[in-house]
Structures are given as C-alpha cells and as structure tokens.
Amino acid sequence: MTRTLKGKAWAYGDHIDTDVIIPARYLTSSDENELGKHCMEDIDADFCKKVNPGDMIVAKENFGCGSSREHAPLAIKGAGCSCVIAASFARIFFRNAINVGLPIFECPEAADSIETGDEIEINTKAGTIENKTKGKVFSVTPFSPFLQELIEQGGLIPYVRKQLESGRGKK
Template sequence: MQDIIQGKGIVVGKNIDTDQIYPGRYLELVEPEDIAKHAMEGVDPNFHGRFKSGDIIVADKNFGCGSSREHAVITLKAAGVAAVIAPSFARIFYRNAINLGLPLITCGEILEKVDEGDMLEIDLKIGRINNTTKAIQIEGEKLPEFVLDMISHGGIKQYHIKGVGTEK
C-alpha cells in the first residue's frame, strides 16, 4: 500500500448499509470479477458506469451499517475502491475494512468540500485529503500506525503471517 492514494471522488448518501454495498442475493458468487460487478448496486444500479478502479467513495454518515458479514468490504476491494471517506462508519464494517486492508478515513466535513468527480489525494500517514480539483485541504482523522501497517500488508491475516506486531 502506498501512503498517498489518488482517485476520483464518487459521492453517495448516508446510512449506506452492507446489503446496499453488496446485495445478499449475490452471496453465492465467489470470483472477484463477478462480485465486483455488483458493488454498490443497492445504492445506484448504474454505479459501475460512473466508477473506475482506483476511485474513492465519499459517503455521508454511518457508511457500512447493517449486517456484520465481510462481503461488503470484499466487494469494494474486488471493484477496486481505493478508499472510503465518510463522517462516520458502522463499527463492525470499520473493523472488517481494516482486517481486509481497505483504507477508511473519517472526516466530518468531507461532503461540504467534495463534489462528484473531484480529484482527491489522501495522505494516509497524516489523514489529510487534498481536493486537487478545488485546491483545498481537508483534515481527516489520522489512522494509528499499527492500522496503517495492517493495511499495507493487505489486512490482518497477512500482517500476522508475516509476523508483524508479534515481536516481544
């Protein structure tokens, strides 16, 4: 994982639940390319038309509410979502994202400063978001170093397989 993520902002609403991120009727799919086709389908059936791999989801509060299944995060990663920025995240979704290596940035004022299609640059080390389209900086919450480490390894499983964080 790189410290700087760049991508186009894709704006969605509030209280986006896990079934909107990845509808339960597709749970039998196992191939990442099949799963990716249904990302955010419950929010916008045309999401795939406006989203490109590497884009950044910009959401309103309570992103990822709903069930605790990891499929929502798996779907976002399979689709190529580079990061999600929102004022708040559902607790279990947040933990699933960290566990699976998807960067989430909490930022209360993000929707006031980002419009659909704005080009964004996130500095994960300090939590700063640069809206390069509008030439403004937005301060998000900095992720703890161990979380950045987990994300850089692709999630908690790879983090532990490589023995990171287990030194005595």
C-alpha cells in the same frame, strides 16, 4: 513510507447499508473480485462500469450500517476503490474494513464538501484529504503505524501470515 491515494470521488448520502454496498443475492462468494462486480449496484446500477482503479467512495453519516458481513468492504476493494471517506462509519463496518485492508477515513468536513467527480488525493501518513477540484484540504487522524502496516499488507490475515513466516509471530 508515505502512501498517497488518488482518484475520483463517487458521492452518496447517509445510511448506506451493507445490503446496498453488496446485495445479499451475491453473497454466494467471498472472492473480492467477484463481489466487486456488483458493488453499489442497487443504489447506482452503473457504478462498476464507471469506477476506475483508485477511485473513492464518499458518503455522509453511518456508512456501512446493517449486517456485519465482511463482504461489504471486500466488494469495495474488488470494485477497485482505494478507500472510503465518510462523515461516520458503522462500528462493525469500520472493523471489517480494517480487517480486510480497506482504508477508511472519517472526516465529516470532507464528506460534506466532496461531490461526485471531484479529484481527491489522500496522504495517509500525514492525514490529509485534498479535494484537488475545489482546492480544499481537510485533516483526518492518520492510522497508527501498526494499522497502516496491517492495511498495507492487505488486512489482518495477510499481516498475521507475514508475521508467522518471518518468525516475528513466534514466542
């Protein structure tokens, strides 16, 4: 099944670290909805008031650098964002995003072209990012079928839970 993500872009620069994504003062919870209330507030105080379900964060180089906290991708999901597009990701953020079921797309060309307010549509299976506002289409390597299923299930824990419940996790 093809999954299409649609939303408005919220563009940021280079080296957006996990302390900016979710400030440490809010790490008293691991509930994504609670964390989402404070997502990006130290770089964009009104982000949570402006973002709509399905919107996307777009950034330049090294998005998610800093600490290894899983709270950062959880906060992005909790804020209602459908994904993150960046020129590059910190490796630990990349892993944590997949583990919690947050789709991320590494595409320098898209990250350089997309601006705040642009309407974006992503076909996750085909690996296309379309900037509807500017009429540009970018290619990105789609996730493997396994990773697509893991993300669709909401991350690693829900995926494993489903596997165990269905008996596929037993040997």
